Structures are given as structure tokens and as C-alpha cells.
Amino acid sequence: MTASSLPLTFIGLPYHLGDRPRGKGHQMALGPHVLLADDGAQTLAADRGHDVSRQWLDDLDEATERDYGDDPRLLPPGDQMVRQLVQCNGLSRAVSEARAQGRFPVIAAGNCHTGIGVVGGLDDPEIGMIWFDAHADANTPETSSNGMFEGMPVAVIAGKCFERWRSKVGGFHVISEDRIITVGNHEVHSPSGRGPGFGAPAIGILVDPPAIAEKGFRDAMRDAVTEIASRVSRVYVHIDTDVIDKGVMSANRHAAEGGLTPEEIVEAVQLIAEQVEILAVNFTAYDPTVDPGAKDILIPLVVDVAEVAASAARTR
Template sequence: MEGRQEVRLIAVPYDSGHRGLRMGAGPEHLLENGLGEALRTEGRSPSSTTVRPESGPLAEVATAFELDGLVSEQVRGALSGGELPLVLSGNCNASVGTLAGAGPAGLGILWFDAHADFNTPETTTTGFLDGMGLAIAVGHCWRAMAGGVPGFCPVPEENVVLAGIRDVGAAEKERLAASRVAVVDAGSIERGGSRVLAETLDALRARVGRIYVHLDLDVLDAKKVGRANGFASEGGLSAEDLEAALGLVRGRFDVAACGIASYDPTFDTSGRVMRAALSCVGALTGHAPRTS
């Protein structure tokens, strides 16, 4: 809960199995532009590692789950060393490895995203595995592949809060409505400020004490802040709203792990999204941002 903690940075610089492509360029861009400095503790920079697949050839599905296995190992190691694992990934499905490493005991999910990531192979119209990340996390699809990730156990739907969404397909809306996932869309946060999200988090706190915080940077409003990636849209959260929302978490939960995903620096020409990301990491970890 409150207080600063040493952080281990785990970079997964891949998008759809390709290193440094599109959103796969985001993790290393953040590392090269101040994220480590922002997380310095008592003069020491956080430890960091980059995971790399060892088998080939690279393929979207196979490589994604191989990376999940490597992430799981790194997250588990960070936690055993008393560090907070912060996973920087191109795709949201790296969350499967993060959750596996964090372990299922008393664990919930707070998932910030413009999109629901709640498609399955039967409902997707794009075939993009990244649009299935949350569905995989709760055990709705790719069960055999996810089961091969050491330590993975699906998170119960009722222990998931999906926040900031605004670009959701019809099939995903139906699936969400039939699920027990708590949804706080971007409009609700804009109209009600932190109140609605705080109430939802309070309800979650009655069931779990640990939380994985997932931050897809396209939850930020493309007009107010900037475009985090090619899928970003207007109508999202301001940087201030997102930072305040993350601040709500620290007083309610033990943050078991966190992830930043889907940042394509080629769209962030002003650097505003990157600066917002650094501030949000500070709000979540208790480290004052150092962006100079």
C-alpha cells in the first residue's frame, strides 16, 4: 500500500512477435527517456531486464505465450527479492505472464484501456491476439496455451475492474454484459471524477488484497494528451484523471505487479504521452517523477 518500493523493470519489446515494431518500440523508448531515472531510490536506479524468445521461428501466438513464460519467471524473481515488477510491453497479452508470476492468491486486476481486450478467437474480426488479453486472463480462451505458462491461473471475473474503455465492439459488449467484470467506462470517470471508480475499487477490496494494475496508454485521450498508438481515440482520460485514479489504488491494495503496454512512440510526436506515463508510474509506485 503506501510507501515507496524498489522496482524491477521488465521489458518485453515485441508487437505481434516482432521486436521493436510499432508498439514493440515503446518499452525501450521509455527506458531510454527517463523511466529508470524517475524510479531511482536512494540514488540507485531500478534493476532492469529484457526478455527475448529463444525458440523460432517467431509467430504471433507462439511467441506471445513464450514471452509470457519468460515474464512469469522475471516477475516471480522480482517479488521474491522484494521488488515491485513493472512490465513494459508492446502488447497487452504480456499480462498473462505477469499474472502468472504474481500468483493467484487474493489477486485482482485493474485494467485501464480504451479497448476491452475481451474478444476470443470466435468473436474477433481482426485476428489480433492483443485484443484478447483480458479474455485470456480470465480463462475464456487460449486455455491450453495459457496453461503452459508457469504459474498461470485464471483470475475470477468478479475480481476484475475494466476502466476507461470507449472503443468496444458489439460482440465484446455482449460478452462483458454476460460476465461479472466491473466496467467503469471513460464517460463515467469524466462525469463522476474519481467517485465511481473509488466505489468500484472499494467493492473489489472486499474480495482481494493484492492487485495487478494494467495500463494500456491508449486509455489516455488522444486529443487532450496525445496518441499513444495507432488505435488511440478521443474521449478518454486526461493525464490528471488517470494519475488520480492510480493514486486511489495505493491506499486500498498491495500492488503485486503493474504493466505499461501499447505505446508506439512514432505517434507521440510531442512526448506528452511519455511524460504522462512517467507521472502515472510515480503515482502508482510512490516515486516522484524526475523527467528532466
């Protein structure tokens, strides 16, 4: 691949559920440290001839006066939703700054809710979103069986819940369902999955196992992008790493059979870039303690996707 038209800024947000790594429940916070290590994606990109920079957002543990607004009691220290809000706002600022500098943002983050921060940083009321994930992430507090916020970011972005919370993310604009594509969503179709009755259904146009079985992956993806391109000219691309088939690698403990290959992900991003501009990409939910060999797949994938996306990107 040739060098991209925009320089790349790799942004690391090493938190999981608003917290740093501690015990088995927060190991996705380690993912950005592996993907953006000194010998990670930004080094590979530089070796391929790209202008790269790296930024760590690792000082966002608690709200500061910058975040409080009029009343600090509204952001109590230690609260998980407060920490996640602070981190989304930090990411929003970093994405906005990279774009303002004419650089293409490539994010490695612990959790999928960080997509809310990326959407805020793009600050564009007319964008679409293409969400790669093994899961729909479309629950609301009313449809979730466990209340886990990580199962809700697509619903938040689509304007279905957490209205007042999301309004505190700088630059955030709701992306309506007709401007969203969900790619993957294979866990509910997996033999070991939790079935279609688990949680809320996926949002937007679906490129899922039934659609892929009917049309083939390439045609299903192209048709979905063609449909969304009739409504938007710019998109945010979110890649939860467990969209990769468990037979290829296990990105985390939620990985399932029936997902995509890394080659299909790159092909999909190429199809997207042919029809709409990609404004940012975000890789999330990688737990390096699950599959030691996964990094050898993911680091080249991050760079391959960034090259395709940034080569067709434009500054504002």
C-alpha cells in the same frame, strides 16, 4: 513525492505481436526502448531518490529447450503464438524474481497480452486486476472479427479462452470477472469509434464513459475499487497507454477521443492503493512513431504511477 518503500525494477519487453520492430505493423515494440531509454523512466525515478534497476527481456525470440517440455514439436519455431508464449514466460520469471528480491516490478511492454505473463509472475490465485484501456480486450476466437490475439488478453485472464495455451504460462491463475475492473473502454463510445457492437463487451466492473457521466470519474473509480476490495486485497494494474485521451496525446493508431488524462490515471492509482495492495504495474501499446511528443507525457506518468503503487506495496 517521497521515495517508495520498495525499490523499483523496470522491466522492458520490446516485442510487438511476438516480434521485433519491422515495418508499420510492429512499431509498438519500440515503446519500451523509449520509455526505458538511458534518459527514461528509471533515470527520472533515480533522480527522485528511488533505488532503481533495469532489466531487458530482449532474448525471447524463439523457444529454447527450457521452453519445450516433453516434445519440441509442440512449439514450432517462428509461430506467433509460440513466441508470445515464450515472452510471457520470460516476463513471468522476471516479475517473480523482482518480487522475490523485495523489488516492485514496473513493466514496459509492446503489447497487452503481456499482462498474462505478469499475472503468471505474481503466481497468486486470489488477486484482482484493474485494466486501463481504450478497448475491452475481451474478445475470444468466437467473438473476434479478425482473430487478433491482442484483442483477447482480458478474456484469456478471465478464463474464457485459450485454456491449454495459458496453462503453459508459469504461475498463471485465472482472475474471475468479479475480481476485474475495466477502466476506460471509451473507443466504443467515441464519435470516431467502432461502436458498442464491435467485439465482445468489456469484462468486470466498468469505469467507462456512461459510469463516469453518471457519477464523475473519482466517485466511479472509488466505488469500483470499494466493490473489488470486498473480494481481494491485492491487484495487478495494467495500463494500455491508449487509455489516455487522444486530445492529450496519441499513444498509438488505436487512440480515441473520450479517454482519461494522465492526472486522472495517477488519481485512480492513488484510489486503488488506498484500498488494496498493488503488486505490479505494466505499461503497454505505446507506438512512439505516432506522436513524437507522447514520451514527454508518458515517462513522468510511468514514474508517478510507480511511486504511488510501490509506496503502498509490501513484500511477501
